[in-house]
Amino acid sequence: MNLVKLYGFLEHEDEKVIVVEYVGNGNLREHLDGLRGNRLEMAERLEIAIDVAHALTYLHTYTDTPVIHRDIKASNILITDKLRAKVADFGFARLVSEDPGATHVSTQVKGSAGYVDPDYLRTFQLSDKSDVYSFGVLLIELVTGRRPIELKRPRKDRLTVKWALSRLKDGETVLVMDPLLKRNRAAIEVAEKMLILARECVGPTRGTRPSMKECVEKLWGIRRDMKETILVSSPSVSSSSSATHSFVGRDSDRYALPKIIDDENSTVLLSP
Secondary structure (H helix, E strand, O other), X not given: OOEOOEEEEEEEOOEEEEEEOOOOOOEHHHHHOOOOOOOOOHHHHHHHHHHHHHHHHHHHHHOOOOEEOOOOOXXXXXXXXXXXXXXXXXXXXXXXXXXXXXXXXXOOOOOOOOOOOHHHHHHOEEOHHHHXXXXXXXXXXXXXXOOOEOOOOOHHHOEHHHHHHHHHHXXXXXXXXXXXXXXXXXXXXXXXXXXXXXXXXOOOOHHHOXXXXXXXXXXXXXXXXXXXXXXXXXXXXXXXXXXXXHHHOOOHHHHOOOEEEEOOOOEEEEOO
16 A cells, blocks of 8 residues: 555644554655665666556545545655655645536645646635646656755746656657656656646646546556567666666565456455
8 A cells, every 4th residue: 555554643632642653764856866875776766656656546535435535645654664655745635526427526725836737726626636646746856856846946947847748749758857857768758758748637627637546557668668678678687687787776675566356346456
């Protein structure tokens, strides 16, 4: 489960304390800023995206009552010692109506600057696609290493989503990649595909965006293509093993392909 576990809460007079799982390797923003030691390679960033997508898919689809997180951002993604991602901070979360015909919740706008769904800002209608928008921003953040809003940059480059997708449209993916990333074929292809998915996620209205389950499936496809690219690029089986290890990072067992188990009653996502 890629969610920080809630163990319980304490209440004493006017004080209230929640007790949650300890995740001791900082948050994603700290890793992207280089404050947590080794840089994150492209495959590790892809795995973090998959972990977050798994968490949101669970919240939107597999809970008794669907949950909208409403504050997906890099500082709310905690990283374990094995570089697995766990979604934290449910302070803004909302339950979705159990009415099967309900498509949104009308509510006051909450969230973090740069991540908030503009359709939600305009209509005050919160839906699971609002989380999808925030996830798209997060994908761009993973590729570029930049924060969603960078006020110290030239005016035309301050909004990271607009800047990155403009470069993508011009076929200049390599120019938006985090300077800390290696520029090999596999990394560039992964970055481009993640940006393409991000572009879908930040569509102008919720009807144009994929579901989080669809995002998971597309990210699995990106991971599969990445592994094939590494194998094709390697001159021999033995060297391809070495190349795979050097590209995917420090915990290569993580990169086994996940499975989907379908039966007549349910669909279960299994992540290695």
